[in-house]
Amino acid sequence: MSAGGPAARLRLPCAAACLAALAGCATFSDTIQSTERSLAQQQPKAALAEYQKLKPNAADRVLYLMNTGMLERMAGDYDASTRTLESAKGQIEQLRALSLREQALSITVNDATKAFTGEDYERVMVNNFLALNYLERGQLDAARVEALQVDVLLREKRQRTSKGNPYQEDAFARYLTGIIYEDEGEWSDAMISYRQAYEAYNRQLKAFGVAMPETLKHDLIRLADRMGIADEAKRYREEFKIDQTPSEAELLERGEVVFIVNAGLAPLKREKAVTAPNPATGRIVRVAVPEYRPRTHPFAYALLSADSASARTSRVENVEAIAIKTLDSELPGITARAIARAIAKDSLAGAAASSGNNSNSSGAALLGLAVNLAGVFTERADTRSWFTLPGEIHLARLALPPGEYKLKIELHGKDERVLDSNEIKIALRKGEKKYLSRYWIPTNLEVRP
Amino acid sequence: MRGHRWLRVGFALLALATVSACSTKVERLDESQAVDLSGAWNDTDSRLVSQEMIQDSLSRAWLQEFRGRAGQSRPAVIVGEVRNMSHEHINTQTFTLEMERALINSGKVDFVANKSERQGIRDERKDQDLNAREDTRNAMGRELGADFMLSGTINTIVDPNGDTQVRFYQVNMTLISLADNRKVWVGQKDIRKLVTRSKLRF
Numbered sequence: 337m338s339a340g341g342p343a344a345r346l347r348l349p350c351a352a353a354c355l356a357a358l359a360g361c362a363t364f365s366d367t368i369q370s371t372e373r374s375l376a377q378q379q380p381k382a383a384l385a386e387y388q389k390l391k392p393n394a395a396d397r398v399l400y401l402m403n404t405g406m407l408e409r410m411a412g413d414y415d416a417s418t419r420t421l422e423s424a425k426g427q428i429e430q431l432r433a434l435s436l437r438e439q440a441l442s443i444t445v446n447d448a449t450k451a452f453t454g455e456d457y458e459r460v461m462v463n464n465f466l467a468l469n470y471l472e473r474g475q476l477d478a479a480r481v482e483a484l485q486v487d488v489l490l491r492e493k494r495q496r497t498s499k500g501n502p503y504q505e506d507a508f509a510r511y512l513t514g515i516i517y518e519d520e521g522e523w524s525d526a527m528i529s530y531r532q533a534y535e536a537y538n539r540q541l542k543a544f545g546v547a548m549p550e551t552l553k554h555d556l557i558r559l560a561d562r563m564g565i566a567d568e569a570k571r572y573r574e575e576f577k578i579d580q581t582p583s584e585a586e587l588l589e590r591g592e593v594v595f596i597v598n599a600g601l602a603p604l605k606r607e608k609a610v611t612a613p614n615p616a617t618g619r620i621v622r623v624a625v626p627e628y629r630p631r632t633h634p635f636a637y638a639l640l641s642a643d644s645a646s647a648r649t650s651r652v653e654n655v656e657a658i659a660i661k662t663l664d665s666e667l668p669g670i671t672a673r674a675i676a677r678a679i680a681k682d683s684l685a686g687a688a689a690s691s692g693n694n695s696n697s698s699g700a701a702l703l704g705l706a707v708n709l710a711g712v713f714t715e716r717a718d719t720r721s722w723f724t725l726p727g728e729i730h731l732a733r734l735a736l737p738p739g740e741y742k743l744k745i746e747l748h749g750k751d752e753r754v755l756d757s758n759e760i761k762i763a764l765r766k767g768e769k770k771y772l773s774r775y776w777i778p779t780n781l782e783v784r785p
Numbered sequence: 786m787r788g789h790r791w792l793r794v795g796f797a798l799l800a801l802a803t804v805s806a807c808s809t810k811v812e813r814l815d816e817s818q819a820v821d822l823s824g825a826w827n828d829t830d831s832r833l834v835s836q837e838m839i840q841d842s843l844s845r846a847w848l849q850e851f852r853g854r855a856g857q858s859r860p861a862v863i864v865g866e867v868r869n870m871s872h873e874h875i876n877t878q879t880f881t882l883e884m885e886r887a888l889i890n891s892g893k894v895d896f897v898a899n900k901s902e903r904q905g906i907r908d909e910r911k912d913q914d915l916n917a918r919e920d921t922r923n924a925m926g927r928e929l930g931a932d933f934m935l936s937g938t939i940n941t942i943v944d945p946n947g948d949t950q951v952r953f954y955q956v957n958m959t960l961i962s963l964a965d966n967r968k969v970w971v972g973q974k975d976i977r978k979l980v981t982r983s984k985l986r987f
Contacts (some may be wrong), residue, residue: 423873429823429825430986431986432948432982433982433984433985434984434985434986435985435986435987437987478869478874480870481869481871481872482870484872484941485872485873487872488872488943488945491945495945495946495947496947497837530824533801539951677948741850
């Protein structure tokens with residue numbers, strides 16, 4: 337099926353022009369560079385301003401809200417962040433239903449035309465960060481609402497997801513839920529959540545490389561003791577090799593700081609594309625799929641100290657690994673769709689090219705070329721992801737007698753170097769829990785080669 | 786045949802272009818009309834709860850018993866906290882305020898200002914002490930102490946299965962005597978909803 341002369345002469349320069357133009361056509365991940373730059377310069381307010389300059393189309397609305405909400409958190413505006421993330425959550429709910437129009441577009445144009453509703457882990461993260469927003473603002477009951485919602489979300493997810501996806505549970509969400517219940521004094525619910533977190537950490541160790549957090553080990557023993565489940569408490573003591581841990585009654589005599597470090601940024605999706613002429617037809621065929629590029633960051637742990645007491649953070653969630661493993665499990669489907677799309681677009685171009693009779697064959701060839709080019713231009717990978725999520729989340733709990741403290745926070749790198757340190761003043765009442773969080777973003781945000 | 790091909794090309798180009806347009810439409814609704822959009826807690830639920838609670842609380846024995854006591858006419862009630870223990874962010878003020886209004890207007894119950902309102906009033910009184918005319922000045926230390934405190938909780942149970950959810954709301958309101966911690970009235974309203982999410986959208 338070879339086409340006539342004029343079209344053949346046109347094809348080469350057009351193909352060259354097409355490839356040149358493709359480089360200029362931006363995917364989502366290309367549009368956020370200035371935001372990233374501001375984040376690397378430790379200026380979250382400027383990053384927020386940069387990001388808000390983007391005008392998202394309707395399909396990217398949820399993603400825009402997620403990123404805006406996170407940047408508002410980084411800039412310290414928790415109330416605005418709560419409003420934005422709640423609105424993202426509402427829109428995700430509305431977009432749950434299947435849209436035939438978007439399905440058709442994703443088969444004929446590209447995957448990025450589908451409304452972004454986030455991966456499962458991103459939806460869970462909306463609840464997690466809303467809960468943290470409420471906790472840091474001292475609204476425990478509102479945080480409890482998020483804890484209940486995350487439970488419904490994870491239960492629904494379990495009914496849906498296939499065995500192949502390693503992200504079946506969110507260990508950090510379960511752990512945070514347990515902390516919220518314990519703060520509310522709902523011991524049995526706290527015990528159940530800590531147990532769920534324990535199981536999730538054990539199951540996910542291989543896939544995401546997050547070991548059981550030190551604090552959770554103590555929490556499990558304390559709650560099992562409080563509930564009077566002696567054999568379970570004994571089992572945890574033996575498993576974790578912990579003899580002594582403060583009891584719930586002792587903990588309630590003191591105040592507690594729950595400190596969270598959001599380290600680094602989640603990996604960014606990039607486009608991986610193959611553009612080549614089809615030797616059989618002479619038309620250009622393009623297949624584009626997303627891939628994650630992990631980012632390096634040297635953060636290892638944070639040390640929290642006040643007077644003589646100190647606590648070290650443990651990693652509670654590896655967002656980077658979850659994101660990469662999630663995409664891995666979806667890639668076969670994404671690739672199959674991309675290939676089906678390439679075939680459909682190619683046969684459309686072929687149909688257009690042979691639509692003319694002898695009198696207007698050059699016109700038809702031109703039309704065929706136009707359809708071919710349109711098909712190639714629009715073949716872009718869906719590189720949308722919640723890039724302002726932290727790459728890793730670390731947590732520490734530090735119990736202190738009631739009083740006023742200067743809390744010293746030291747962030748350590750993987751080579752034991754101190755990356756950053758600061759002091760904050762806090763006042764703790766008896767039985768009070770204070771939730772603090774901070775972001776640490778490296779000045780060098782380059783992705784791993 | 787040729788015509789069909791052109792048609793196909795036309796469709797292809799149409800598919801490549803996405804167009805969506807919407808305009809805002811506003812329709813006024815009657816207050817008592819139930820409109821359920823998402824299945825979440827809404828004004829209808831709030832109204833149903835407050836109606837039930839008001840009727841129940843005014844018809845129970847605690848009111849007669851209090852008025853039967855020597856030297857008492859109307860009980861003074863203060864609104865405490867209605868805790869939201871549900872899985873939704875619910876503004877509990879809508880029905881506590883509604884209850885307060887209905888109970889005051891019944892003429893059988895007095896309400897005193899709650900914790901957050903009181904501070905503003907005390908500041909105003911302090912200001913009067915300095916700036917108001919002698920005969921219009923309201924003295925401090927003459928506040929009406931409450932006899933009962935109204936508090937409550939909202940609880941939910943959600944049972945999700947695919948696109949269908951059963952949501953069960955239970956609202957409990959309690960009136961506790963401040964003199965002796967006695968619970969004089971407990972009101973309860975259950976609401977059960979079956980929410981089926983649509984499978985298709987535009």
